[in-house]
Amino acid sequence: ESHTQYERVGADVTMKCGSMDWDAAVTWTANGTDIDESHLNGSYLILKNVDLSQSGQYSCYEGSSWHLKYQTYLRVGTPPKEPVLMCRSNNYPKGFYCSWHLPTPTYIPNTFNISVIHGTKDMVCEKDAVPKNRCHIRYLQLFSTVKYKVTLTVTNALGKNFTTLTFDEFAIVKPDPPESVVAKPVPNNPRRLEVSWQNPSSWPDPESFPLKFFLRYRPLILDQWQHVELSDGTSHTITDAYAGKEYIIQVAAKDNDIGTWSDWSVAVHATPWTEEPKHLTTEAQITETTSASTSSFMAPPTTKICDKGAVVGSGAMAVCWTAGLVVAAYSVLFI
Amino acid sequence: MAAAESPSAALRRRDLCSRGIRLAGKMRADVVDLLDAYVEQQGLDASASVAAVEGVPLAAVERWDEQTGTQRLLENLAAYRAFRALLAQMLEEQREQLGEADAGLGRALAAVLLQVSAFAYHLEELLRLESRGIPGEEGDEEEDGPPPPPRLSLFERKLRGLGVLRELAQWAVRSVRDLRQLAKPSPATGTAPGLAESP
Numbered sequence: 001e002s003h004t005q006y007e008r009v010g011a012d013v014t015m016k017c018g019s020m021d022w023d024a025a026v027t028w029t030a031n032g033t034d035i036d037e038s039h040l041n042g043s044y045l046i047l048k049n050v051d052l053s054q055s056g057q058y059s060c061y062e063g064s065s066w067h068l069k070y071q072t073y074l075r076v077g078t079p080p081k082e083p084v085l086m087c088r089s090n091n092y093p094k095g096f097y098c099s100w101h102l103p104t105p106t107y108i109p110n111t112f113n114i115s116v117i118h119g120t121k122d123m124v125c126e127k128d129a130v131p132k133n134r135c136h137i138r139y140l141q142l143f144s145t146v147k148y149k150v151t152l153t154v155t156n157a158l159g160k161n162f163t164t165l166t167f168d169e170f171a172i173v174k175p176d177p178p179e180s181v182v183a184k185p186v187p188n189n190p191r192r193l194e195v196s197w198q199n200p201s202s203w204p205d206p207e208s209f210p211l212k213f214f215l216r217y218r219p220l221i222l223d224q225w226q227h228v229e230l231s232d233g234t235s236h237t238i239t240d241a242y243a244g245k246e247y248i249i250q251v252a253a254k255d256n257d258i259g260t261w262s263d264w265s266v267a268v269h270a271t272p273w274t275e276e277p278k279h280l281t282t283e284a285q286i287t288e289t290t291s292a293s294t295s296s297f298m299a300p301p302t303t304k305i306c307d308k309g310a311v312v313g314s315g316a317m318a319v320c321w322t323a324g325l326v327v328a329a330y331s332v333l334f335i
Numbered sequence: 336m337a338a339a340e341s342p343s344a345a346l347r348r349r350d351l352c353s354r355g356i357r358l359a360g361k362m363r364a365d366v367v368d369l370l371d372a373y374v375e376q377q378g379l380d381a382s383a384s385v386a387a388v389e390g391v392p393l394a395a396v397e398r399w400d401e402q403t404g405t406q407r408l409l410e411n412l413a414a415y416r417a418f419r420a421l422l423a424q425m426l427e428e429q430r431e432q433l434g435e436a437d438a439g440l441g442r443a444l445a446a447v448l449l450q451v452s453a454f455a456y457h458l459e460e461l462l463r464l465e466s467r468g469i470p471g472e473e474g475d476e477e478e479d480g481p482p483p484p485p486r487l488s489l490f491e492r493k494l495r496g497l498g499v500l501r502e503l504a505q506w507a508v509r510s511v512r513d514l515r516q517l518a519k520p521s522p523a524t525g526t527a528p529g530l531a532e533s534p
Binding site: 093140141142143144145146147170207208209210257258 | 360363384393394395396397399400501502505506508509511512515516519
């Protein structure tokens, strides 16, 4: 008959060999390896100040017959610390989700229990299969001033802990970042970049619940961002870009009326259009130019013609170095 | 009434909705500012929970997305009419309580009251457009919208005021959403969803 035993890190553990008398002759093993007699007090096994490495299977055998008298699985761990809980609505007005985790591991199994109360009403937060530490709730009412109270309790064999969040419907609204951000140069316009994006796919009804957007952009070589807030539309033309400089661009979204801004979208890079002749510079000219310039860029090996500046961001970032560097080198000369 | 909506009526409705959305947006911003001033001036805790106050129309609604256009307009109108009376009452109490001590708060209250009245009128316009009869105001001169409150203590009146303003702020957001729904053209017939009704 096998047991499981949970003990705290640092505790002193005494294991009895089942129903054997204290003065019986026994042998203890830990994961199959004999344990030295110095750890024994009669037939009891004494483990002082246990640590995580001492978790394992402990078995006790009768001295002469080697009959297995007792077996237990020792699991060393800690009681749970106060869990970290977060609730958010990225799909307003459908509902919201809560997710949680422990700040430090306990090394033993934990059970999480979540309760959601709206005023006096108990609501059910349906646990997601993936990810595990997450549940979601559908709003039964909209525009309520009554707050929601979410309590998360975590329990394991060594103790329990809990945390509570109280919030109102509007406060937790935070959309996901905009998707499919694209930045393109505008032909024959050396200071323009055309940026477009899409509403996050998790936002269920952008027509009735429109989003507003915040665009930020800067040339790679500068630290200062430029900002533009846009109350509608999913595109914008930057008209004050530095000619020939590669830009980094991001967009964030917010419900038009309530809640907070999303995280920034994936960054996209783009360089404004420049005139053709510079674009088709020969190798000789590049070498000559870059050696004369004050730029610290390296001379590119070839004059690669590529789709300069047009980059689609969605995790993939194709940076067109060659032509961009040539142009940048020229621009530095002209500043 | 005719099921189909004339193009000019559709345009007028969309125009009224856009203006209504702007009105409600401005009203909400002013109510939020007023709330901050009120909380500070009255020495209240901004996070205090206020139980549902009698006579204050709650913005909370179930199955909001299933409401018809007419329902939205009627519920909004009833709410803002109630707020008109409630704010007038608050203004009166404010003057009694403080006299000239805080003209700023009184002015802000009066400004919001004006916007609430204007919005209620705007809703009536929208209802008129749908050739809906505009419901008469509840009760006559003798009994106002909200029942005259039992003589509340000063503190209770302050909390009540907080409840009124909070609920009004919620309504302002809801009204924007309601008007956006109203402004949507219905796909098949070209009428607004829920507004076309047979007699």
